[in-house]
Amino acid sequence: MTGAHRQNAMPIAAAGTPMTGDSEPPVDAPPQARSVTTVIRSPAAQILIALLIYVVVWVSTIGRDLALHPGVASLAERNQDPDLFVWCLGWWPHAIGHWLNPLFSSQVRAPAGQSLAWVTTIPPLAILAAPLTLTAGPLVAFNLLAALGPPLSAWAAFVLCRRLTGRFWPALVGGAVFGFSAYETRATSFGQLDLSYSVLLPVLAYLVVVFWQRSISARTYVILSAAALTVQFYLFTEIFADLTAILVVALLLGLALAERESRPAVLRLSRLTAIGYLIALVLASPYLGYALSSKAPEPIAFTAGDLASFVLPRPGSLGGITSLTASGAHSPSTAGYIGVPLLILVVLLAVRTWRNRLIRLLTCMVVLICIASLGPVVYVQGRPLVRVPWAGLYNLPIVRDAWMSRLMVFAFLALAVATALWLSRPPSWSAWLRWLLGVLVVANVAMEAFPTLGSQVRAVPAFISTGQYRSRLSPGEIVLVVSKIPNSGLLWQAESGYNFRISGGFFNDGFINGFSLRPDLPQAVVGLETLDPASVTAFEAYIKRDKVGAILLDAINKPRLDRHSPFSRIGLVGHEVGGVIVYPTDGCRACHVPQKRH
Numbered sequence: 127m128t129g130a131h132r133q134n135a136m137p138i139a140a141a142g143t144p145m146t147g148d149s150e151p152p153v154d155a156p157p158q159a160r161s162v163t164t165v166i167r168s169p170a171a172q173i174l175i176a177l178l179i180y181v182v183v184w185v186s187t188i189g190r191d192l193a194l195h196p197g198v199a200s201l202a203e204r205n206q207d208p209d210l211f212v213w214c215l216g217w218w219p220h221a222i223g224h225w226l227n228p229l230f231s232s233q234v235r236a237p238a239g240q241s242l243a244w245v246t247t248i249p250p251l252a253i254l255a256a257p258l259t260l261t262a263g264p265l266v267a268f269n270l271l272a273a274l275g276p277p278l279s280a281w282a283a284f285v286l287c288r289r290l291t292g293r294f295w296p297a298l299v300g301g302a303v304f305g306f307s308a309y310e311t312r313a314t315s316f317g318q319l320d321l322s323y324s325v326l327l328p329v330l331a332y333l334v335v336v337f338w339q340r341s342i343s344a345r346t347y348v349i350l351s352a353a354a355l356t357v358q359f360y361l362f363t364e365i366f367a368d369l370t371a372i373l374v375v376a377l378l379l380g381l382a383l384a385e386r387e388s389r390p391a392v393l394r395l396s397r398l399t400a401i402g403y404l405i406a407l408v409l410a411s412p413y414l415g416y417a418l419s420s421k422a423p424e425p426i427a428f429t430a431g432d433l434a435s436f437v438l439p440r441p442g443s444l445g446g447i448t449s450l451t452a453s454g455a456h457s458p459s460t461a462g463y464i465g466v467p468l469l470i471l472v473v474l475l476a477v478r479t480w481r482n483r484l485i486r487l488l489t490c491m492v493v494l495i496c497i498a499s500l501g502p503v504v505y506v507q508g509r510p511l512v513r514v515p516w517a518g519l520y521n522l523p524i525v526r527d528a529w530m531s532r533l534m535v536f537a538f539l540a541l542a543v544a545t546a547l548w549l550s551r552p553p554s555w556s557a558w559l560r561w562l563l564g565v566l567v568v569a570n571v572a573m574e575a576f577p578t579l580g581s582q583v584r585a586v587p588a589f590i591s592t593g594q595y596r597s598r599l600s601p602g603e604i605v606l607v608v609s610k611i612p613n614s615g616l617l618w619q620a621e622s623g624y625n626f627r628i629s630g631g632f633f634n635d636g637f638i639n640g641f642s643l644r645p646d647l648p649q650a651v652v653g654l655e656t657l658d659p660a661s662v663t664a665f666e667a668y669i670k671r672d673k674v675g676a677i678l679l680d681a682i683n684k685p686r687l688d689r690h691s692p693f694s695r696i697g698l699v700g701h702e703v704g705g706v707i708v709y710p711t712d713g714c715r716a717c718h719v720p721q722k723r724h
Contacts, residue, residue: 167294169288172288172294173281173284173285173288175294176281176284176285176288176294176297176298176301177277177278177281177284179298180276180277180278180280180281180284180301180302180305181274181277183277184273184276184277184280184306185273185277188311188575188576189272189273189274189276189277189314192269192270192272192273193269193270193273195269196262196265196266196269196270196273197262197263197265197266197269197585197586198265198269198585199212199265199585199586199611199617201268201269201272201314201315201316201317206612206613206632206645206646207316207317207318208268208316208317208613208617209611209612209613209614209616209617210317210613210616210632210633211248211268211317211318211319211320212264212265212268212616212617212620212621213234213264213613213616213617213619213620214245214246214247214248214252215248215251215252215255215259215264215267215268215271215620216252216259216263216264216620216621216623216624217231217233217247217252217620217624218247218249218252218253218256219252219253219256219259219260220623220624222253228242228247228249229241229242229243229413229416230242230243232627233619233624233627233628234615234616234619234627234628234630234631234633235628235629235630235631236604236627236628236629236672236673237604237627237672237673240631240633241420242633243413243416243417243419243420244417244420245633246320246362246363248319248320248323248361248362249360249361250357250360250361251271251319251323251361255267255270255271258270263621264620264621265586265617265620265621268317268319271319271323272314272317272319272322275310275313275314275319275322275323276305276306276310276311276314276322277305278305278323278325279304279305279310279322279323279324279325279328280301280302280304280305280306280310281301281305281325282301282305282324282325282326282327282328282329282332283300283301283303283304283305283328283539283542283543284297284298284300284301285297285301285328285329285332286328286329286331286332286335286539286542286543287300287301287542287543287545287546288546289332289335289336290335290484290543290546290547291546291547291549291550292550293546293549293550295549296545296546296547296548296549296550296564297546297550299545299546299549299564299567299568300542300543300544300545300546300549301542302568302571303468303538303541303542303545303567303571304324304328304538304539304541304542306571306572306575307538307541307571308460308461308462308463308464308574308575308576309321309461309462309532309534309535309538310322310324310535310538311574311575311576312460312461312576313461314576315576320361320362320365321362321365321532321535323361324365324535324539326354326357326358326361327358327365327369327535327536327539328539328542329354330351330354330355330358330369331539331543333347333350333351333354334395334399337395337398338391338395344394344398347398347402348398348401348402348405351398351399351402352401352402352403352405352406352409355369355402355403355405355406356405356406356409356410359406359407359410359413359414360410360413363417364527364528364529364532365532365535367528368528368532368533368536369536370403372491372495372533372536373399375491375494376487376491377392377395377396377399379487379490379491379494380392380487381393381396383483383486383487383490384483385483430499430500430501430502430503430505430530430531431461431462431496431499431500431501431530431531431534432462432500432505432506432507432508433500433504433505433506433511434506434507435460435461435462435463436462436463436464436469436496437463437464437465437466437469438463438507439463439465439573439574460576461531461532461534462496462499462531462534462537463574464537464538464541465567465570465571465574466570467563467566467567467569467570468541468545468567468570468571470563471544471545471548471563471564471567472489472492472541472544474548474563475489475544475547475548476489479547479551484547485544485547488540488543488544488547489544491536491537491540492537492540492541492544495533495534495536495537495540496534496537497514498530498533499530499531499532499533499534499537500514500530501520501530502514502517502518502520503517545564545567548560548563548564549561549564586617586618586621587618587680587681587682587704587705587706588704588705589678589703589704589705589706589708590618590621590622590704590706591621591704592704594703594704595622595625595626596625598676598703598708599625599626599675599676600626600675601625601626602625602626602627603626603627603675603676604626604627604628604629604672604673604674604675605626605627605628605629605674605675605676605677605678606628606629606630606647606648606651606674606676606677606678607619607628607630607678607680608647608651608677608678608679608680608685608687608688609679609680609683609684609685610680610683610684610685610686611680611683612632612645612646613631613632613646614680614683615628615630615631615646615678616628616631616632616646618678629648629672629674630646630647630648630651631646632645632646647687648668648672650664650665650667650668651665651668651687652687653665654687654692654693654696655686655687655690655692657690657692657695657696657719657720658719659719662696662717662718662719662720665696665714665717666714666717669711669713669714669717670713670714674711675710675711676708676709676710676711677693677698677700677708677709677711678706678707678708678709679693679700679706679707679708679709680705680706681702681705681706681707682705693709695720696717696718696719696720697716697717697718698710698711698714698716698717699716
């Protein structure tokens with residue numbers, strides 16, 4: 127940072143004591159004067175060092191198995207998301223390479239196909255990882271992306287925090303608060319790449335800061351912010367919409383808190399940000415137009431957070447004695463866990479430096495976001511406490527479709543900056559107390575980080591991985607995949623290079639519009655558990671109507687549906703090949719109602 131930049135390091139916090147930064151050597155210093163220490167203290171070197179620290183710490187601990195065994199499906203297989211995102215990573219390069227419409231697939235829910243307009247298919251990540259996907263497979267690409275999500279998010283927050291403070295260690299702690307928060311690690315453990323990749327949020331905040339500090343021109347700010355907003359739109363439209371609301375609130379709040387002479391600058395920033403948004407919407411118009419012409423999903427009932435989740439750790443974690451528990455119809459979200467040390471830090475920072483306008487802005491934003499994330503009814507450990515006076519706002523067209531608990535990602539970004547500012551305050555007798563609290567914050571973050579391994583680890587069956595399906599299935603044949611692990615059909619199809627089409631399959635809209643115990647399977651298949659005449663007739667009609675040529679039963683992870691061997695008992699003959707029992711249907715000609723067992 128040059129001297130001119132250094133004197134503008136904290137103009138946004140003009141009132142109150144500025145947070146000082148590290149001293150840096152003059153840019154014209156002779157080469158021999160640039161010692162190793164000087165080089166290490168340079169912004170570029172510290173940014174690289176921080177990235178290395180985050181990656182090494184994460185990959186050597188919680189993300190170790192993902193990095194060491196990327197060819198094994200191991201992420202939270204109790205839910206539907208991991209295999210969905212594996213499928214998405216493979217779908218985009220496949221669709222582009224075969225000149226197919228990437229927003230509609232006839233490969234799934236065959237023969238009708240599936241619109242992907244309202245499905246989170248993460249095209250930016252899919253295109254970025256395409257070389258790896260095409261060479262090593264979508265499962266490897268998914269695991270490596272999942273392993274790198276939290277450290278990259280932490281790194282982006284570090285860059286923002288260091289820009290504001292000029293200090294390495296405070297910024298390193300601040301980055302960890304964001305990248306390894308309960309929100310980020312929970313999203314990673316559930317395989318939700320759309321949520322775990324939050325790098326663009328600190329990037330956008332960084333652009334605001336450097337523009338405010340006059341380090342970039344208005345044109346550069348508009349171009350870069352428009353590019354970041356466009357990528358965020360394609361990555362996950364819901365976070366894009368949430369970001370829009372948060373920016374509006376932050377700019378209005380900033381205008382209210384700014385000194386009189388600074389308000390024109392805030393208004394100029396608002397105008398330039400609006401221009402960036404307009405450009406982003408133009409660039410996103412092909413996707414946006416297609417989505418608006420398709421039926422939008424209906425939201426599920428409970429998407430808000432829980433007041434107790436801010437302070438109570440998740441069940442089974444190492445921190446605390448009392449864990450967050452579910453009660454009634456509302457299950458508390460564990461993504462909003464902040465923890466007592468971090469809450470104490472924010473309160474102390476606000477009390478001791480309230481004159482600083484940046485601290486006021488951060489504190490108000492944290493409070494407002496946390497309140498908004500609770501939704502129209504405040505719940506405490508799953509029990510309704512009170513309906514808020516502004517509950518009607520949650521019925522607005524855009525707001526009612528949002529998953530309110532996901533707003534916490536913005537709160538964690540503000541908390542990360544607050545942590546860095548707290549630790550970078552000028553030296554005093556109480557510096558050791560500040561750092562003691564900082565250590566407690568880091569320890570709490572580490573204890574509450576979600577593990578990445580799911581309930582079981584499985585490899586793709588040899589039937590798929592060794593290509594044995596080619597001798598059993600015709601190219602483009604419609605098959606039904608039945609496994610204990612939800613959405614295995616999407617994983618198998620993606621690993622086969624979309625060689626066959628599948629009946630069923632779970633997508634976001636299926637969960638949002640009507641959750642069932644097995645939303646990835648057609649109802650006619652789930653109904654075979656009873657094996658009564660009506661269920662067999664419905665199954666036979668389904669096979670004929672959808673032209674299902676074969677049923678692939680996971681022989682290693684057999685589902686509950688197979689406990690009475692329904693496919694064999696109704697007349698289908700199966701053969702086990704490479705860990706999969708293949709049942710050719712032959713149009714269900716041999717299907718019949720089985721005799722009752724005595």
